[in-house]
Amino acid sequence: MKHATRVLPGFGLTLGYTVFYLSLIVLIPVGALILKAVSFPFETLWQAATSPRAIASYQVTFVTALCAAIANAVFGTLVAWCLVRYSFPGRSIVDAMVDLPFALPTAVSGIALTAVYSKSGWIGQWLHPLGIEVAFTPLGITVALLFIGLPFVVRSVQPAFEELDPAVEDAAAILGASRWQTVLRVLFPQVMPAILTGFTMSFARGLGEYGSVVFIAGNMPFRTEIASLLIVTKLEQFDYAGATAIGCVLLAASFALLLAINLIQNRWLRRWGGAV
Amino acid sequence: MSIEVRHVRKSFQNFTALDDVSVSIGGGELVALLGPSGSGKTTLLRVIAGLEIPDPHPDSAVLVNGDDILAGDLRQRRVGFVFQHYALFRHMTVYDNIAFGLTVRPRAERPPKEEIRERVTRLLQLIQLEGLANRFPSQLSGGQRQRVALARALAIEPKVLLLDEPFGALDAKVRQDLRRWLRRLHDELHVTTILVTHDQEEALEVADRIVLMNHSRIVQVGTPEDVFHRPASQFVMDFLGHVNLFHGRMDGDQFVVDAAPGAPEACVYARPFQLDIHRTEAARTTTRAKVERILAAGPVVKVELTSEAGDPILAEMTHERLRELKLAVNEEVYVALKEMQIFEEDYSI
């Protein structure tokens, strides 16, 4: 076990530095946002936060992030399943490439996706005749968020699949379950917390994403303007109350999601008494 | 070097690990701290090592050779400690592990390279791992790692050697061998040694004296013979091996099962080898019983019985005695006490 002991030196120094640096880099800025919000009259803030343009931006942000997170939950689980269960040529390369959205700067992702999905792009040119426009529509935002959020689901579900005890599947098969029943009734309930965690993280990331979205979104107010972009716009117009109000809404949303992730994990932890 | 622990208390959040513990250990002794898990024995060992500070209290002190261990610098104290899971430095070879305590000394006190090499080589001979100096810990078996951990602790020529469940993670055969080896080593080096274990057999076999702990307190201190034959309480009796329990009354100095009411109540503990089985009622007969099972595969025969009251009884006898009695399953026999431990006042388990 990990004992906390007096024989190891440096407790005061390291904890002191940790708290000091945390305050300097993170807590003071967060505090500044909250203090600034409090310093405005509530009426001003409320109006800024609920102006029609702001509401529209929340809707765009929320809907596209939700769609992307749902698509990621489905495809990310599929990707994780194939990576864990099947062997095919190039699997380890595919496995490594799943991290690309983590490693690639968001601005690069943004321009690359725009190039591929615009009317004349490699994929866009095939979708255009079908009447599907991706770039500069909410669908484009969803595509960008799909790209950004994919690794969250895969990297959350993959270990869950890896940790499944093969004996459980064997037991189900011996008890006469068909493969379909085994997958649906034995395997999926076990990885559900991981899928939900990945879904929530992907959703949370989608709500706050900026770099990859601004290029592909087209940024038309009321149609393809996301909340973080609106903050930038407000700042450029020196509308600090507006920026602060929308910033607080986004901050509250990310806190709520953080709480949700903890709740999901605690619930399953309690139920199964093990690591999820 | 003697060790003296006076009135030590240690609590973690809302759990008391040591409750007013005092014990003194003479120089050159090998003492076993024995008790069930959670009895506080590892905490006591860690307090003696200086790894835990006891709760502040005016009476409490931990003295090694008369010096208060809580006062000085831990690094000057020369305590050899062997961790339960060895805590070998995984990125260092066996040689570097053993030499570590010498190479970290301040330049002025550090022995020259040649001397370090000599000492490590001697220790490698002592633990019989001369050929493995350049192996890494992950390339060793459990028993080998245990010996390296011991050599590493001995390299600094410790005044006291503290071992936390040193054989806990090893399989039965290796345990046996290492136990005897440790005893021989101790007889050679005479370093005051404390060993924590939850295995009563290990404690009885290896130690000069045994300190028995239960519920954060010391319940008995004595030689292996003392604690085995003259247990101070039912807990000690029970912990040191299988016991049979009989309820009854004292009739004078005779113990009778279900004697006339009014006599002081008592209960009797008897180990399986302290019971005799007879075909007919004999002196010191305790109860009639039915034979349930006879286990004759082993150095002694074990007989499982059920008493008239319905309690299980386990008796041991020699193979000759079994042939003499011609026992069979389901037979009614008489169980007599050859020796016993009577606990009059307190018989709650």
Add this chain to the structure above:
Amino acid sequence: MSTALHQGGLDALAAQRTEPAWLRLLLISITLAFLACFLGIPLLAVFTEAFRRGAGVYLQSLVDPAALAAIRLSLFVTLVAVPMNVLFGLMAAWAIARFSFRGKSLLLSLIDLPFSISPVVAGLMLVLLFGMQGFLGPFLSGLDIDIIFAVPGILLATLFVTFPFVARELIPLMQQQGAEEEEAAVLLGANRWQLFLRITLPNIRWGLLYGVVLSTARALGEFGAVSVVSGHIRGRTNTIPLHVEILYNEYNFSAAFAVASLLTLSALLTILLKSWLEWRIGRERGASMEEAKP
């Protein structure tokens, strides 16, 4: 005959334990097609777009003074931010993984906080703190110190978004390894430098490097938070990603993708290093697990 029967039973069981071949093939195909559309093709697109107007234009875009200034600034910010994260990560991991104290779980959540805050909001916070309309702005401008729309702001934004990376790698690693090796070293007489350099550091080196790789990638590539505080002053406060944005918005696509291809190469290098480190760490964990077994 009984063998044949037995074999038949086994086949049936095996069929129940995995999917039919056609389904496997279908699932793998969907996966690969999906990943190709969303990862592979965009990745290729970066390089094709970058070379669309030839290698000459590509090279020229990279040696453009504004591009070089952006590269210099990004490298400078990364070279300052990453060591600060390493120092913080080591301190935090030591305090949290080696001692128990009140409020530890709160501290852990606070360390994770920057992960869940939108980068734009992080930038906004810095503007509200240090900008002219912010709390400290007037005071700082009195001292003639520029933070917002200057290099210190970019550095602070980068520090904010990369804050948890090293600590998050080290804390679980050190908790899993436990304190016993370090306790043993102290009992054998090691002082605090010997303890750190000879026991702790060798044990956590791969995890530390992993954290360094992740935080370097993020520091080089951060866009949202830096964009808010930078002011986009060409040659002065433009990092590489901001330079890409400016070129792109000026419809100078080839140059934008040329500079972006640099970042893409560094991302691919990151992935390579990450895979290698995961393999190393996995091997070392395996070995330490082996050691804990009887």
